[in-house]
Amino acid sequence: MPRVAFTPNLQRHVACPPRDVEGATVREALDAVFAGNPKARGYVLEDDGALRKHMNVFVDGRPVRDRVTLGDAVSPGGEIYVMQALSGG
Template identity: 50%
Template sequence: MARVVFTPQLRRFTATPEVSTAAATLRAALEDAFAANPQLRGYVLDDQGHMRVNVVAFIDGRRCDDRVGLNDPLGPESTVHVLQALSGG
């Protein structure tokens, strides 16, 4: 099963469960993570359901290409890392 892992920055705001999923796309995998913690959705996706500009996902070390549809394919052994950019001074 594929794994979805969130970086520690998001843990400051909400629980970020590591999720094992049989999902075939990035969107479906994220939906499984949001089912575990619905509050996480607002930190990762905007109001249109697109990936927020300050968030990026890597699938097996490759940056995801589809930030709108999130239809990047996942393999059964894929690992997805979801990162949030940090800012401030």
């Protein structure tokens, strides 16, 4: 199962422990996490489900390219990191 981990900076606002979840894409994996932690969703995603402008998601160390539908593929042993972009100040 892919593992999803969140930036420590987010923990100040909402607890987001790392989770191992089912999912073949970033969207599926994040949906699985947010199903059990709905408050966290609004800190990471816009209302329409796109990644917030000043958030970054990495899959196995590489930034995702699809920031809107989050369709980047994730392997079964993949690592997803949800980080705070430094852009935006």
